[in-house]
Amino acid sequence: MSGSGHGQTMRITLKVWRQDNPSDKGGFQVVDVPGVSPEMSFLEMLDVVNGRLTESGDRPIVFDHDCREGICGSCGVIINGVAHGPERGTATCQLHMRKFSDGDTIAVEPWRAAAFPVIRDLAVDRSAFDRIVEAGGYISAPTGSAIDANMIPIPKPVADASMDAAQCIGCGACVAACPNSAAQLFTSAKLAHLNLMPQGQPERWARTEAMVETMEQFFGSCTNHGECQDACPKEISVDFIAMMNRDYVKSKRKNRQLLSQSI
Amino acid sequence: MATTTVRSSGVSARGLVKPAFRRPQKRLPYPFGLYQSAVGKKWVMGVTGLMLMGFVLVHMIGNLHMYEGPAKFNEYAEALRTLGGHFIPREWALWGLRAGLLGAVALHIHSAVTLTRINRAARPTRYQASRRYRVANTSSRSMRLTGLVVILYVLFHLADLTWGRIFPDTYIYGDVYNNVVQSLSNVPVAIIYIVANVALAVHLRHGAWSLFQSLGWNNPKFNAARRTFANGFAAIILIGNLSFPIMTLAGVVSQDERTAPCHLLDGEPTDICLGDEAKAQFDPTAVAKEGAKK
Numbered sequence: 067m068s069g070s071g072h073g074q075t076m077r078i079t080l081k082v083w084r085q086d087n088p089s090d091k092g093g094f095q096v097v098d099v100p101g102v103s104p105e106m107s108f109l110e111m112l113d114v115v116n117g118r119l120t121e122s123g124d125r126p127i128v129f130d131h132d133c134r135e136g137i138c139g140s141c142g143v144i145i146n147g148v149a150h151g152p153e154r155g156t157a158t159c160q161l162h163m164r165k166f167s168d169g170d171t172i173a174v175e176p177w178r179a180a181a182f183p184v185i186r187d188l189a190v191d192r193s194a195f196d197r198i199v200e201a202g203g204y205i206s207a208p209t210g211s212a213i214d215a216n217m218i219p220i221p222k223p224v225a226d227a228s229m230d231a232a233q234c235i236g237c238g239a240c241v242a243a244c245p246n247s248a249a250q251l252f253t254s255a256k257l258a259h260l261n262l263m264p265q266g267q268p269e270r271w272a273r274t275e276a277m278v279e280t281m282e283q284f285f286g287s288c289t290n291h292g293e294c295q296d297a298c299p300k301e302i303s304v305d306f307i308a309m310m311n312r313d314y315v316k317s318k319r320k321n322r323q324l325l326s327q328s329i
Numbered sequence: 330m331a332t333t334t335v336r337s338s339g340v341s342a343r344g345l346v347k348p349a350f351r352r353p354q355k356r357l358p359y360p361f362g363l364y365q366s367a368v369g370k371k372w373v374m375g376v377t378g379l380m381l382m383g384f385v386l387v388h389m390i391g392n393l394h395m396y397e398g399p400a401k402f403n404e405y406a407e408a409l410r411t412l413g414g415h416f417i418p419r420e421w422a423l424w425g426l427r428a429g430l431l432g433a434v435a436l437h438i439h440s441a442v443t444l445t446r447i448n449r450a451a452r453p454t455r456y457q458a459s460r461r462y463r464v465a466n467t468s469s470r471s472m473r474l475t476g477l478v479v480i481l482y483v484l485f486h487l488a489d490l491t492w493g494r495i496f497p498d499t500y501i502y503g504d505v506y507n508n509v510v511q512s513l514s515n516v517p518v519a520i521i522y523i524v525a526n527v528a529l530a531v532h533l534r535h536g537a538w539s540l541f542q543s544l545g546w547n548n549p550k551f552n553a554a555r556r557t558f559a560n561g562f563a564a565i566i567l568i569g570n571l572s573f574p575i576m577t578l579a580g581v582v583s584q585d586e587r588t589a590p591c592h593l594l595d596g597e598p599t600d601i602c603l604g605d606e607a608k609a610q611f612d613p614t615a616v617a618k619e620g621a622k623k
């Protein structure tokens with residue numbers, strides 16, 4: 067290994083999920099990984115393992131990744147039973163090997179949920195999230211020149227709350243961490259992000275009803291354990307879930323009233 | 330947003346995912362349609378849970394009359410039956426409350442069962458390595474178990490103190506004090522009572538917090554107080570309810586305060602509700618004679 071110039075390296079045992087295709091049964095592969103630098107990120111460690119697997123003619127481990135700085139939401143695996151690993155408020159790509167000790171066995175497996183089928187190894191299909199966003203996670207704006215951002219006054223606390231919700235990177239850790247595979251934290255963040263804003267008001271009730279009901283076609287239901295908030299790399303609060311529940315019940319009434327206003 | 334789609338043969342570009350749960354074929358009219366969604370079901374679970382909490386609190390406080398002795402306690406029980414005064418027939422108000430409770434229990438359990446089924450189906454393949462929970466606690470993870478213990482106990486409790494099926498020989502309709510003492514001074518029954526009430530407190534420790542989330546009652550001003558409320562509520566119910574079997578076993582609540590015999594349903598006087606001292610002096614013929622004199 068190059069770059070291990072500064073001192074100690076670690077030797078870990080990787081117990082990693084291998085599965086050829088969505089219908090394959092899959093199983094754990096145990097890989098001995100010597101020469102791990104504590105400075106590596108978790109994904110860099112996987113890169114090193116993949117390099118060695120490739121050299122020895124084995125199929126490298128498939129895992130999703132892109133930005134490697136915690137903003138794209140592609141990465142994300144269960145590490146030792148915890149979504150995104152032991153470090154709070156970070157994605158897998160931001161986890162460093164120094165969080166582990168020499169001699170550790172590290173179990174890595176994909177998100178598991180009916181709505182997140184495994185594609186191969188650690189990569190899962192998260193397009194159920196896209197179905198939820200398609201159902202209403204947008205605002206309809208007439209085209210033309212964009213109006214000046216400061217034309218619409220927004221109280222600071224509202225803007226802050228909306229920005230907190232907008233931090234969601236759609237990684238799916240909330241679903242993975244939830245004992246019920248519920249997507250409440252994701253959906254509520256996508257809802258709050260728009261529902262709090264003046265621009266989100268015209269479609270607020272239609273959006274809420276549609277996104278919640280689409281979510282329910284794919285995911286489990288919330289029992290308020292709070293595991294999602296704990297696993298979220300952006301530390302999004304379960305307060306948004308309460309907000310969503312309130313808005314959903316209200317949307318049923320509001321949408322009925324709106325219906326009676328059309329001729 | 331991050332999504333990986335497979336474009337190999339047979340798999341559409343829209344991914345592998347098919348909805349696991351079908352939307353209801355027909356939407357019921359408002360507000361019943363609410364119950365057709367999982368979020369709506371959870372809302373109903375919260376509302377019914379809150380109703381049951383109200384019942385549990387009032388029931389516990391009412392039972393504190395036990396410490397005022399048999400007369401006051403039976404008077405309280407009678408007051409429940411004559412709730413509504415002269416305006417409505419005897420026991421109607423009580424039956425109204427019972428109907429509400431029954432409905433709440435039915436909906437609470439129905440929503441719990443249906444949502445649990447959804448949740449099981451939402452993760453057909455479990456985690457294969459061990460899973461580590463970091464914030465879910467014993468309370469939140471055991472809601473189904475503690476709920477089951479509570480409902481089984483409630484059935485036993487009704488059979489015991491409402492229907493008089495557990496101790497038919499000493500059960501006297503209307504003499505609530507007697508029935509409670511006869512039942513709770515029996516050690517196995519007291520143990521059942523204690524176990525069930527611990528289960529109820531564990532259920533409430535999560536439930537009384539969880540309902541705020543389910544009903545969407547959140548506000549930065551009081552969010553922190555919601556946990557305190559749940560713990561406090563569970564503790565008050567636990568202490569109050571456990572005091573009854575403990576105080577009965579300890580002899581604080583006992584038949585010794587009785588001076589008069591009580592009457593069975595068929596009007597025959599009996600000594601079963603008397604303390605040992607009064608029992609020794611009890612003469613059924615004297616009582617019968619006294620009755621004849623009147």
Ligand code: HEM
Pocket residue numbers: 288289290371372374375376377378379381382385437438441469472473475476477479480532533535536537539540541543544
């Ligand atoms: C006196 C009796 C009971 C009281 C006071 C009570 C109270 C509550 C409350 C306040 C909640 C929270 C609702 C929410 O999250 O919105 C709850 C949840 C729940 N209850 Fe009960 N309950 C009682 C009996 C039962 C029974 C008999 C069962 C089932 C057999 C049951 C099963 C559940 C379940 C499964 C939950 C959901 C837990 C979760 O979502 O994590 N409960 N209960």
Ligand code: FES
Pocket residue numbers: 130131132133134135136137138139140141142157158159160235
């Ligand atoms: S790779 Fe983009 S968030 Fe981890």
